[in-house]
Amino acid sequence: HGRLDYVDLAPAYRRFPRFPMISISHSQKRGLPDANWIATIHHGIPVDAYQPTYDPSPEEPYLAFLGRLSRDKRPDRAIDIARRSGLKLKLAAKIGDDDRAYFHDEIEALIDGDRVDYVGEIAEDEKAAFLGNAAGLLFPIDWPEPFGLAPIEAMACGTPVIAWNCGALPEIIDQGVTGFAVDAVDEAVAAMPALLELDRRQVRAVFEKRFSVTRMARDYLAAYMRLIGIREAKAS
Structure with a gap:
């Protein structure tokens, strides 16, 4: 794998x-x-593992980041995209022992607890609410990911994805339907208005058919x- x-x-x-x-x-x-x-x-993944949210209603719209806070997952890109898009970012992520130096040196100072909020590592039964209430998932990886479950978990919740055009992500994302695969932060920011208008029911339907x-x-x-x-x- x-x-x-x-x-x-x-x-x-x-x-x-x-x-x-x-x-x-x-x-x-x-x-x-x-x-x-x-x-x-x-x-x-089981279709009943995540119930879709077609009308997310948090007090403030937010983008989600789910995964390890590691250099190859590029949380710095996610923070940059969210800030430039004018949206709040919630990071639900584990900090492994090998990643602590990277987190302290490059990421910690970017987390203000307001516009960029680190919520810690979440349990499996918390994922549906975290992903389903998000306006979109950011998956800006910097390595040839063989697959990546977080994007299809988001799709199961009806949540569209902006991912990097890297590894298997172009195979997972239906461009302009379930999200966008991009090559740069500028491209991700430019795609954000379209992402927010995607049909969440269609995102879920594609998940059920493909994943x-x-x-x-x-x-x-x-x-x-x-x-x-x-x-x-x-x-x-």
Whole structure:
């Protein structure tokens, strides 16, 4: 489920070319183009895990950031986008031991508790309210994310997403429907008015069609059945 572009991985997988592999995104496969890929299957989550919010009504509209407060998740970009868009930002995130120096050196001073509010790490049962009441999710990562669950969790709540055009995010975002994949902070700020006008019911509908756990299970079953068929054909 992780990135596959580490230099020591390709030789290892070349030693075992017969082993079939399933990727969680087309982007993930680029790190190992010669592996025995039999399918690409995007992640899915239960459709009833998050109830959509079609008319969020917090006292003040806010943008959400959900994830680790780490350099590769780029919370600094999220803060910049929110400030330049004139919207409040709520950061729900874990600060790992490896990320504490980055947080203290580069992020802590940007959090004022008002326009930029760090709410801490939230529990699974708090995600729906946090994401559902947000005007949008910011996912401005700076690494080739093989998939990323936060965007589809937001979509399950009916909340559109602005994500970086990086890793699997262009595969996840339906441009102009569930959000926007962008290449720069300026582009994210420019997309904000359109993001706020997206149809949250349509965002949820796309989630149900593309990212349900039922769809994922069916795709895996189909891949396994194809694999069984291939092996039975070779054995006969």
